[in-house]
Amino acid sequence: MKRSSIAIVDDHLLFAQSLTSLIVALDKYDVLFHAYNGQDFIVQMQRIANAPDLVLLDINMPVMDGLETMSWIREHAPGLKVLALSMDDREETIIRMLRLGARGYLLKDIHPDGFEKALDDTLSKGFYFSDRITNTILESIDKKEISAGMCLKEREVEFLKLACTERTYKEIAEDMFLSPKTIDGYREVLFEKLDVKSRIGLVLYAIKNKLIEI
Structure with a gap:
């Protein structure tokens, strides 16, 4: 059985070794190679003949961080599968990584069994999400197989697209000339319609249904 190759991009040597x-x-x-930051990753990618099957990418790194690295990958190696592996659990960071094309987002305190499943699922299914985003979300979206245009109203789609940005719900309310209470209502309606439980779930739905470009 062929073993899949993995590249690790993380500035903490001890963690990378473990x-x-x-x-x-x-x-x-x-493990094909270990890079200390995005710049080092690019250099090593240019030296090898075959790209890794999967990249484990940290977010907070010196010189070139995970977001900058993900932007480079999106432009130069869009087919590369990337799992973010970080201590940063901020919603806005997760959303930005998803929009840049990351296949999943793991926190560094993930259990080894969960980590193995993340590797397996990303390589076999193309995506894996734990904690804030789960495979249940992906499965429920796949099973619906309905167009966003048929199930969502125009203003709901407008709200959904704005929810996929880094703007707060208060800022979204201002953009749509609505009250924060009305925006809360849109959010809850979409949670129910799309069978998701978080803003990250909304982003994932929008990506899978091509309502936003990544």
């Missing part, structure tokens, strides 16, 4: 040991111990993955 992660390498965990990955190799799974006996189905190899």
Whole structure:
């Protein structure tokens, strides 16, 4: 059985070494290389003949951080599968990474079993989300198989697109010339219609249904 290759991009050497040991111990993955930041990652990518099957990308790094690295990947290697692996659990960071094309977002305190499933699912299914985003969201969206235009009203689509930005709900209310209470209503209606439980779920729905460009 062919072992899949993984690249680790993280500035913490001790963590990267521990992660390498965990990955190799799974006996189905190899660590192709470890980069200390995005700039180092780009240099190493240009040196190798074959791209890794998966990249584990930290967010907060010196020189070139995860968001900048994800932007580079989007432009130069859009087919590369990337899992963000970070301590940063801010909603806006997760949304930005998803919009840049990350296939999933993991927190560094994830259990080893969950980590293995994340690797497996990302390579086999194309996506994996834990904690804030789960495969349940993906499955429920896949099972609906309905067009956004048929199930959402025009103003709901407008709100959904704005929810996929870094703007706060208060700012969205101002943009749509509505009260914060009305915006809360839009949010709850969409949560129910789309069977999601968070703003991240809304973003994921919009991405999968091509309501926003990534």
